[in-house]
Amino acid sequence: MSILVDEKTRLIVQGITGREGQFHTEQCMKYGTTVVGGVTPNKGGQTVLDTVPVFNTVKEAAVKTKANATMIFVPPAFAADAILEAADAGIALIICIAEGIPTSDMIEVDKYMKGTDCRLVGPNCPGVISPGKAKIGIMPAHIHLKGNVGIISRSGTLTYEAVGQLTALGIGQSTCVGIGGDPIIGTSFIDALGLFQKDRGTKAICMIGEIGGSAEDEAAYFIKKNVTKPVVGFIAGQTAPPGRRMGHAGAIISGGQGTAAEKMKTMKKCGIKVVKSPADLGKTIQKVL
């Protein structure tokens, strides 16, 4: 089994006619994801990648294709609007790859989403993949292997690193969820942990955090109370200087808060196997399985 994404996923892509949107749609299709349509305002009626119909609005796409998931590839200035449009159309799973959305837009989005049954993953994330089933996102599919380790991460390439180590050891993944590097995101560590705990196909969980905010601490307390499966964790930015934004909008130690040392301490206290070196993720997961 897996979470969020599988054979039943019917995907539309917002921003499908753009260069990146089209490229990654094709990659998802090659991996086996069922792509049922795309949305680009004013380009409705066209067909891209030979078979994929383009619609003007998400609502129209949802009605005509019975889509249950969307992947968003629109420029940051329009991304919040795209998320809201998808939620308004009732798309159950909204995965926003777009990076650079203003925080104030996301505050509004978050408020609106809480009144719907839709789930947002991201923004500023690589997406979600359930190896062997389907992928929605920009991750290199070939490094993955079908299996029973669930991965949750704030970072893209660092997730690939963990996946690469696991696959090299012959250990597969149930689902890999990139929750995104922004200060305000849809699906949190806690949300994804809850889903993995319930998923019978997941035997162990790997949680990759970074400096900034307190999401990892909250997740650690949640794990202590609610998660019975073994969890291995890593925090990037142990050597990051305070007050500097390390690439991701959310990766900043401010006012002495959100340091790696602090997070690692809380995680250890809550029973998570914390690795100091990112190179030890794979073999530590192998040990707990």
Place this chain on the structure above:
Amino acid sequence: MKIHEYQAKEILAKYNVAVPNGILVDDAFEAKDAAKKLGTGVVVVKAQIHAGGRGKGGGVKLAKSPEEAEKHAAKILGMTLVTHQTGPEGRLVKKVLVEEGMPIERELYLGIVVDRQTSRVLIMASEEGGMEIEEVAEKTPEKIFKEVIDPVIGVKPYLARKIAFALNLSGDHLKKMVPFIINLYNCFVKEDLDMLEINPLVTTSDGRVLALDAKVNIDDNAMYRHKDTLEFRDLDEEAPLEVEASKFHLNYIKLDGNIACMVNGAGLAMATMDIIKHSGGEPANFLDVGGGANEEMIENGFRILLSDPNVKAIFINIFGGILRCDILARGVVAAAKNLDVKVPIVVRMEGTNMEEGHAILKESGMNFVIGNGMKDGARKVVKAIQ
């Protein structure tokens, strides 16, 4: 994006948030004129740099006459101001703000931030103005009053009153404080701020409330819709190499070590710094070349890394996803040739088109050290400088 105090106050004034009258000058003689023009007898001369703790460092001085203002300005202008936020190298002061003196009664604190836990805007208020709020939060957290704002209704008068009462305000001060808080919140939202801190917010004996100081951070992601505030960017306040990197859409932060690193992705870049440290080395920088790097960006990245004289070796750690290893390898070979790189280069490449990438490095005939995995790469780069 950080801006200066005088710029922050310009923005606040646009939203009818009360600030003291002030005049910005860049020479001491003008400071004297400014003090005369303000006509308040007492004026304050304040160094304009992007760092807190200016008062303790000698960058803020009270003057009782225009002549004294000139004297202070002469001392502050051109000085290298060192505060707990500037680092030991300090910052050169090029401008001072000459501001009217105030009959201050109380010093309060008001801060607005984005609270990640609730995904909302959070207003923090405290009667302990003039102190570092982090210090107050640590020692006496009960002295900070917090209010989470619902984005649909924003700050309404009842909420502003609640905060004002929590600060023990009454009479004229209370009446002035309510619009002050509402306007401040509106400014925060409309200007897309990350952080707005008024410390101190003062009440005066003649019944006013004013922002005596103002610290503002603007959300970088929202700069596209604030072209006017973009002009407030002061490149002199940023590290030259970081400014150079930003021209090529490279995310670079200089650190104190001697092992330079070039990585794709922010999380992996941080993890690479971490593993260098665990392997006994010290990272010289953070550099994320991003997912869409091309040969030109990689060459520019190299040039920036090598501009740091401390750098003794380079560690390239790439997990190819969208960024293909063959593209990276071509960029690395071209850069190493064009820039005549003398320091050892350790390359760890995995992911998309990894074999092609390694073949390109090998065929170049140059002396690259190949790392098998992150750990091996880190170990080899540390060894290379020993």
